[in-house]
Amino acid sequence: MRFTYPKPEKLKSKKTIDLLFSKGKSVSKFPLRLVYVSLDEEKEAKTTVGVSVSKKHFKHAVDRNYYKRVLRETYRLNKHLLLDSLEKPYGFMLFYQTSDRLSYQEIHEKTIQLFEKFSLQIHSTSKE
Numbered sequence: 438m439r440f441t442y443p444k445p446e447k448l449k450s451k452k453t454i455d456l457l458f459s460k461g462k463s464v465s466k467f468p469l470r471l472v473y474v475s476l477d478e479e480k481e482a483k484t485t486v487g488v489s490v491s492k493k494h495f496k497h498a499v500d501r502n503y504y505k506r507v508l509r510e511t512y513r514l515n516k517h518l519l520l521d522s523l524e525k526p527y528g529f530m531l532f533y534q535t536s537d538r539l540s541y542q543e544i545h546e547k548t549i550q551l552f553e554k555f556s557l558q559i560h561s562t563s564k565e
Contacts, residue, residue, distance in 0.1 A: 442513040448487030453528045461530070464558050466551040468535035469508075469544075473555070476526040483520060486512055486529045494536040504533045507541055511548040518549065522556035 448454065453476065461472040476485070488508040490501040508531050519529075539547075 438517055440513055440516075442486075442509060442516075446485055448485040448528060448530065450485070450528075453485060454487065454530070457528055457530050461528075464551065464555045465534075466547050466554055468533060468537060468539065469547050469551050470532040470534055471551055471555055472530045472532070474528050476528050483523060483526050484516070484529060485526075486516075486531060488512070488531045488533075490533045494534070504544075507544050508533060508548075510541075511545045514545070515549055515552055518552035518556065522559055 453474075457472050457474050461474040463470055463472045465471070488505045490504045490508075492501065495501045495504065512531060519527075533544075
């Protein structure tokens with residue numbers, strides 16, 4: 438398993454981002470929220486992921502950038518939890534939704550819990 442976050446996995450498409458906010462479903466594990474939407478089969482990467490930290494919670498860009506880096510890193514190290522549960526491509530947006538300054542370790546643990554919760558939700562909806 439390679440722990441990489443290559444360019445094709447980065448969510449850059451305005452069309453996909455608009456689709457996420459209009460038709461996306463979400464799963465939360467405080468303080469993180471994962472918004473996801475199923476993508477077309479034509480995409481090369483199985484998943485595309487973007488991260489966001491609210492300006493409302495962190496006024497200074499340096500703080501927002503720090504938490505975005507942490508979110509990207511925790512995704513990179515735990516993306517196998519997502520990839521193993523997917524049968525088709527998805528677009529994801531990962532949000533940090535609190536003004537609490539959690540440590541890297543706490544965010545890492547919450548990310549793992551969030552990805553496991555997502556996997557359970559996907560499997561429960563696919564069985565129906």
